[in-house]
Amino acid sequence: MDNISIVLNKCVGCKSCEQICPRQCIVMETNHEGFWYPIVDNDKCVKCHLCLKACPVMHPENHRNEPQSAWALRNKNDFEIMKSASGGASDLAAKVILNQDGIVYGAAYDDFLAVRHIEITQNSEREKLQSSKYVQSDTASCYSKAKKRLAEGRVVLFTGTPCQIAGLYSYLGKEDPNLYTIDLICHGVPSPKFFQKYLEYQSRKIGEQIISYNFRSKDKRGWGTQFLFKTQHKSKTNTLSLDRYGKHFIQGDCYRESCYQCIYANLKRTGDLTIGDFWGVFNSHPDFFSSKGVSCVFINTLKGQVLFEMIKDFAYTEKITLEESLIKQGNLRQPSRRPSNRDEFYSHIDECEYMDQLYVGLQLKERVKAAIPVRIIHLLKRLEKIIQL
Ligand SMILES: Cc1cc2nc3c(=O)[nH]c(=O)nc-3n(C[C@H](O)[C@H](O)[C@H](O)COP(=O)(O)OP(=O)(O)OC[C@H]3O[C@@H](n4cnc5c(N)ncnc54)[C@H](O)[C@@H]3O)c2cc1C
Ligand code: SF4
Ligand code: SF4
Numbered sequence: 104m105d106n107i108s109i110v111l112n113k114c115v116g117c118k119s120c121e122q123i124c125p126r127q128c129i130v131m132e133t134n135h136e137g138f139w140y141p142i143v144d145n146d147k148c149v150k151c152h153l154c155l156k157a158c159p160v161m162h163p164e165n166h167r168n169e170p171q172s173a174w175a176l177r178n179k180n181d182f183e184i185m186k187s188a189s190g191g192a193s194d195l196a197a198k199v200i201l202n203q204d205g206i207v208y209g210a211a212y213d214d215f216l217a218v219r220h221i222e223i224t225q226n227s228e229r230e231k232l233q234s235s236k237y238v239q240s241d242t243a244s245c246y247s248k249a250k251k252r253l254a255e256g257r258v259v260l261f262t263g264t265p266c267q268i269a270g271l272y273s274y275l276g277k278e279d280p281n282l283y284t285i286d287l288i289c290h291g292v293p294s295p296k297f298f299q300k301y302l303e304y305q306s307r308k309i310g311e312q313i314i315s316y317n318f319r320s321k322d323k324r325g326w327g328t329q330f331l332f333k334t335q336h337k338s339k340t341n342t343l344s345l346d347r348y349g350k351h352f353i354q355g356d357c358y359r360e361s362c363y364q365c366i367y368a369n370l371k372r373t374g375d376l377t378i379g380d381f382w383g384v385f386n387s388h389p390d391f392f393s394s395k396g397v398s399c400v401f402i403n404t405l406k407g408q409v410l411f412e413m414i415k416d417f418a419y420t421e422k423i424t425l426e427e428s429l430i431k432q433g434n435l436r437q438p439s440r441r442p443s444n445r446d447e448f449y450s451h452i453d454e455c456e457y458m459d460q461l462y463v464g465l466q467l468k469e470r471v472k473a474a475i476p477v478r479i480i481h482l483l484k485r486l487e488k489i490i491q492l
C-alpha cells in the first residue's frame with residue numbers, strides 16, 4: 104500500500120497524516136476502544152506519500168537527542184506551582200515564551216472536559232495547560248496552526264507527549280530556529296472514551312454534572328497523585344490508585360496499543376527539554392524536596408539550553424545526575440508492560456454497566472497511606488533516610 108494505512112496499530116494517533124494530506128482523504132476515526140486511527144479514502148488517494156513522510160512511526164530516528172544535563176527544578180512562585188503537576192517547569196516555559204510575544208501549544212480541557220491541544224497567546228490562559236491530563240489529548244489542527252505561526256516568524260513552544268512532539272517534527276519536515284519543544288516523561292494514555300464514561304459515571308453517582316477535573320490536585324496532600332473533581336455544589340478528592348479510572352491508568356491496562364511498544368520510552372528524547380516528576384528527589388536531594396512539587400528537567404539540545412536559561416530566573420534549580428532522575432522512572436528505560444487483561448479491558452466499554460464493573464479492590468497499602476497525614480509520611484521518610492546513613 105502506498106499510504107498511511109500500513110501503520111496499523113503502531114499508530115500513535117498524532118493526526119499529522121490527516122493534517123498533511125493534500126487531498127483531505129484521511130479521516131481520524133475512533134475504534135471501539137475510543138482511540139483515533141486514520142482511515143483513508145483510497146478512491147481519492149493520489150499516492151503522493153506525503154502522509155508517510157509526515158508520520159513519526161515511519162521515521163523513528165527523527166529529532167532524537169540524548170540529555171546533556173539533568174536538573175531538579177521548582178517554580179519560586181507558590182501560587183503558580185500549586186496549579187502545576189510537578190515543579191511547574193512546563194508552565195514556566197510557557198510563561199517565558201508568552202513574555203516574548205510567542206505562542207504556546209498544550210493540552211487543555213474543553214467545556215465537556217474532553218482534552219485537546221489548544222493555542223494560547225496570553226499569560227492569563229496558562230492555567231488551562233497546567234496539570235497533567237491522564238488521557239490522550241487530541242492534537243486537533245495544532246500542527247498546522249504551529250506551522251503557520253512559524254511561517255509568520257513567531258516564536259512557538261509546543262508541549263506534549265514524546266510521540267506528539269515527534270509527530271510535530273515529522274509534520275513540519277524541517278527544523279525552525281523559532282520552535283521550542285517539551286516532551287513529557289510518559290507511561291501511556293487511556294482513551295478519551297474511557298475518560299468520558301468515567302465522568303458520566305461519577306456525575307451520576309454524585310448527582311450533579313462534573314464541571315472541573317484535576318488529576319494532580321495539590322490542595323489536600325500536596326505534590327502526589329490525588330485527583331479532585333468539582334460539581335456546582337460538591338467536590339471529591341482521593342488518591343488516583345483508589346479510583347476506578349486512576350487505578351487502571353496507574354496499572355496500565357487501558358493504554359493505547361502503541362504505548363506498549365513505545366519507541367520513545369528511553370533516553371533518546373524528542374523534545375528540546377524533557378520534563379517529568381522528580382520522584383527520586385527525597386532520596387538523592389532531600390533538601391530540595393518540597394511538598395509543592397519538584398520537576399525533573401533534561402536539557403536535550405542547544406535550544407533546550409537556551410529555554411532552560413530563560414526559565415531559570417523564575418525557579419530554584421539544582422543539577423542532578425541522570426541516574427538520580429531515573430529512580431522510579433521505568434518509562435525512561437522501557438515501555439509499559441502490556442498486562443494480560445488488556446485484551447478484555449475495553450471489550451465491554453459500550454455496555455451501560457461498564458464503569459460499575461471496574462473494581463478498585465482492597466488496595467490495603469494505598470488505603471493506609473492515604474489515611475496517614477502527609478507531614479507524618481514526610482517525617483517517616485526523613486527518619487528512613489537518617490537510618491540509611
Ligand atoms: C499521559 C501522561 C503520562 C505521564 N507519565 C509520567 C511518568 O510516567 N513519569 C513522570 O515523571 N511524569 C509523567 N508525566 C508528566 C507529569 O505528569 C507532568 O505533566 C510533568 O512533570 C510536567 O509537570 P509541570 O509541573 O512541569 O507541568 P505543568 O505546569 O503542570 O503543565 C502541564 C503540561 O503537561 C502538558 N499535558 C498535560 N496533559 C497532557 C496530555 N494528556 N497530553 C499531552 N500533554 C499534556 C500540558 O500541555 C503542559 O505543558 C505524564 C504526563 C502525561 C500527560
Ligand atoms: S498518499 Fe497522499 S493523497 Fe494518499 S492519503 Fe497519503 S497524503 Fe493523502
Ligand atoms: S502516527 Fe500519526 S501520522 Fe502516523 S498514522 Fe498515526 S496519526 Fe497518522
Ligand code: SF4
Nearest residue numbers: 265266289291362365
Ligand atoms: S507511551 Fe509512547 S506512544 Fe503512548 S502516549 Fe506516551 S509517548 Fe505516545
